[in-house]
Amino acid sequence: MRTTATELPVEYGSSERQIVVVVGAGPAGLVTCKSLLEAATPDYPFEPIILEQEDNIGGTFRYRSYENSNLVSSKQLTSFSDFRLPLDHPDHLTLDEYNEYMRDYADHFRLWPRIHLQTKVINISRDADRGGHIVTYVRRLTPGAEWETSPRTIRATYVAICSGLHVIPSVPTIPGIEYVTKPETKRKDSAVEPAVFHSFEYKSRSQLSGRRIMILGTGETGMDLAYEAAKAGATEVVLCTRAGFLSFPKALNDFEVLGFKFESDRPVPIDTLITNLAETAYVHPWVAASHIRWFISDFVIKRVLWILTGTQAGCNQWVGELEPDRLGRAYVFLNKSHKAMPYINRLYRNRPSSLDHLSRYIDPPEDSPPQTEFAVDLAPFPTRFLPSGRAVFPSSARKDAQRMQARDVRPDTVIFATGYRQEFGFLDAAGGYATPAEADVRNIVRAGDESVAFIGFVRPxxxxxxxxxxxxxxFWITLLKGQVRTPLPPPHYHLLVKETARIKYGVDHSTYVSTLAKDIGAAPGLWELWWEYGTHVLVCYCFGAAFTVFYRLFGPFRSPLAPKIIQTEIWDTITRRGVLGNVLMGVIPMAFYLTLNFAAYAAETLWRLAGDPGASSRYTHRTM
Structure with missing residues (x-):
């Protein structure tokens, strides 16, 4: 039965228990609570409790969801390591399905008594008398009711902040935006009321029907909204991008090469394609520091895309391309909401039909009702709106900008799909607390203040x-227990951004999680992996992506469920690529990167022999 606790403890015992306050009941908060419970020992008697201000669990996945929304990350990657979905379940869940998955997770691991809903943290301060932290909160009895006026407190040994990246809407200032909603800008033949709102307020297609819509932002939400607007029967859709995007489908679709059609009833999720051996595991520090793996894979992928689709900007992406110095895996977040691309491409696709006979990528089929002639206009962000409601676009050499200079765009609906910002007003200013940007130990804690962790504040x-x-x-639990391997090697997992970049918390998923696994002693060696689990698991580890379940075969969070999951579900993702796919995306890259890493090891050895005896000791321990 799903019930939550009604009373919270007010103090912690110095030896009997260590209260850990977890702020937020989204996936990060749930998995942190569960992991703390399982890691508790007499020496570390963790007692986690979750404080959640909403009336249900799920966080962003529940309270920022909308009609027809789906996860763009696969179930294989997104599911927690020891609580999996059925093998025959679709690869990509709807948000409703994922919210139910989280509720089932809380059921299975008996988390509900530790979850306190409608409990809002308003202050976290240092406990000067007893050490630890004093967490101040307020509650309400029913959804939508006023918060109680008398705050309560709880003393905690540790605090895990899991409040999420996507909470406070970010709304840039655009001069004249208020003209969009002025009565005089409304068309006389239109029954719609002009509107300006952030994407978190969008819930259903009915909000888009019959409107002239401008969407600001080409992240996955913006692309979703462009597609939904087209399907809703919007009269005009203008999608505005700051500096371009990198578009890929969430699963590889069908394609043809020299008349041979490669198709599958179960397309392979794009996030399961990166292999481990020599690209994530067993990488020499010099190779990792240079990021040469990322640059090489980008080079190859661009050429493959050109052969298959006729463009290198993205997968069958004919407009909105990024600047050349930002185009690739090392720089940006891949946009896996691909449904709107056929509508966007219609105005720009110019591949000769003769090349389509050589190779052709086949976009995923549209759902009904089809709109074969409708197009979504791509545009730069408007600099301002005139009193007439007309959008003014900046001059640029971009082809979409050139086209929009001649357009008279007067939207009656503007939607800010401009993301979110992070604020931590509940952290007491006098306490000297860090923010996620200041968490210099693996982007989780600040050195010297390990009792406060930020979980879920990087984006892959x-x-x-x-x-x-x-x-x-x-990692945090292992750090609290003093079991993290030291010294920590340099963090070579961050995406490469300029100092002026708006988002600086991007990481390469595979590199980041494998780094954490090495830090806590959970990354398996090939020999010990084969010796204990056999060839089947070894092959899965080499050819599979950096699934968290791989890091539960050894180390402090070893799970008896891991081998079976790897031999079934992970094996399925590998075999679905087919022989050709595994040769092209597995054997060839691994052979190349193994050669590259071997060369680095050889160069290091020669360097050491030539007179730098400290080189080996500085680097060798970082490579496994």
Missing amino acids: GVGAIPPIAEMQAF
């Missing part, structure tokens, strides 16, 4: 936050 270029949050929880 290709991947998912929930499994990253699970690995972060593992």
Whole structure:
């Protein structure tokens, strides 16, 4: 039965229990709570409790969801390591399905008594008398009711902040935006009321029907909204991008090469394609520091895309391309909401039909009703709106900008799909608390203040936050127990951004989670992997992506469920690529990167022999 606790403890015992306050009941908060419970020992008597201000669990996945929304990350990657979905379940869940998955997770691991809903943290301060932290909160009895006026407190040994990246809407200032909703800008033949709102307020297609819509932002939400607007019967859709995007489908679809059609009833999720051996595991530090793996894979992928689709900007992406110095895995978040691309491409696709006979990528089929002539206009962000309601676009050499200069765009609906910002007003200013940007130990804690962790505050270029949050929880717990391997090697997992970049918390999923696994002693060696689990698991580890379940074969969070999951579900993702796919995306890259890493090891050895005896001791321990 799903019930939550009604009373919270007010103090912690110095030896009997260590209260851990977890702020937020999204996936990061749930997996942190569960991991703490399982890691508790007499020496570390963790007692986690979750404080959640909403009336249900799920966080962003529940309260930022909308009609027809789906996860763009696969179930194989997104599911927690020891609580999996059925093998025959579709690869990509709806948000409703994922919310039910989280409720089942809380059921299975008996988390409900530790979850306190409608409990809002308003202050976290240092406990000067007893050490630890004083967490101040308020509650309400029913959804929508006023918060109680008398705050309560709880003393905690540790605090895990899992409140999420996507909570407070970010709304840029655009001069004249108020003209969009002025009565005089409304068309006389239109029955719609002009509107300006952030995407978190969008819930259903009925909000888009019959409107002239401008969407600001080409992240996955913006692309979803462009598609939904087209399907809703919007009269005009203009999708505005700051500097371009990198579009890929969430699963590889069908394609043809020299008349041979490669198709599958179960397309392979894009986030399961990156292999482990020599690209994530067994990488020499010099190779890791240079990021050469990312640059090489980008080079190859661009050429393959050109052959298959005629463009290198993205997968069958003919407009909205990024600047050349930002185009690739090392720089940006992959946009896996691909449904709107056929509508966007219609105005720009210019591949000669003769090349389509050589190779052709086949976009996923549209759902009904089809709109074969409708197009979504791509545009730069408007600089301002005139009193007439007309949008003014900046001059640029971009082809979409050139086209929009001649357009008279007067939207009656503007939607800010401009993301979210992070604020931590509940952290007492006098306490000297860090923020996620200041968490210099694996982006989780600040050195010297390990009692406060930020879980779920990095974003992968290709991947998912929930499994990253699970690995972060593992790292933090191991750190609290003093079992993390030191010294920590340099963090070579961050996406490469300029100092002026708006988002600086991007990471390469595979590199980041494997780094954490090495730090806590959970990354398996090939020999010990084969010796204990056999060839089947070894092959899965080499050819599979950096699934968290691999890091539960050894180390402090070893699970008896891991081998079976790997031999069934993970094996299925590998075999679905087919022989050709595994040769092209597995054998060839692994052979190349093994050669590259071997060369680095050889160069290091020669360097050491030539007179730098400290080189080996500085690097060798970082490579496994």
